[in-house]
């Protein structure tokens with residue numbers, strides 16, 4: 056990746072459909088046959104937990120090649136406190152440009168912006184092989200548990216990064232995924248019909 060060959064800027068209304076198509080291309084057949092993330096992003100923009108100041112696109116040669124966004128959520132602490140945190144995603148890079156450093160570039164840029172806005176920590180589901188390079192660690196190391204996960208179950212998918220060092224010191228508790236991320240298969244199907252046809256494939260490595 057040439058460091059100067061892209062810009063990162065806030066998403067604008069005029070970008071919405073292009074971004075949804077980008078997200079669809081990026082996630083298609085990765086975690087399941089087809090994907091739901093393009094519909095998720097479509098609905099999240101209208102959610103009160105959505106943060107427009109942290110809704111970024113990456114542009115190269117006038118074409119959108121990546122995006123990332125954040126939502127507000129909470130940790131329900133074991134001592135009764137409610138701790139405000141961020142969650143993140145979808146984050147996606149156009150398929151032709153994956154594994155060239157663009158994902159890390161938009162991730163690090165957006166984390167820096169979130170830090171400047173004063174947010175304390177980011178938690179979400181992801182692959183440590185990618186996010187570990189940007190300072191994420193397993194959330195269990197911070198004493199934070201994933202909602203609805205049976206005790207002893209593998210939680211290595213659940214990651215955390217403090218944006219304010221020590222923000223989660225002295226806190227144990229349960230992280231809650233914002234409701235906006237849950238969409239029905241029927242709604243995804245209906246939304247997907249407005250996009251060009253794509254073949255859904257069952258592939259090794261998919262988790263759903």
Ligand SMILES: CC(C)(COP(=O)(O)OP(=O)(O)OC[C@H]1O[C@@H](n2cnc3c(N)ncnc32)[C@H](O)[C@@H]1OP(=O)(O)O)[C@@H](O)C(=O)NCCC(=O)NCCS
Pocket residue numbers: 081082085144146147148149152153154155156157158159160180181182184185186188
């Ligand atoms: C995940 C994603 C955003 C990463 O962006 P990217 O531009 O492809 O990643 P980068 O080139 O910046 O990766 C930096 C490093 O992270 C690691 N990494 C990135 N993607 C990885 C993956 N899928 N598995 C393992 N390690 C990965 C690698 O070490 C990589 O360096 P390398 O290519 O020199 O080995 C992008 O691949 C994508 O859009 N994937 C599909 C959608 C998705 O899964 N989104 C994330 C959901 S949590």
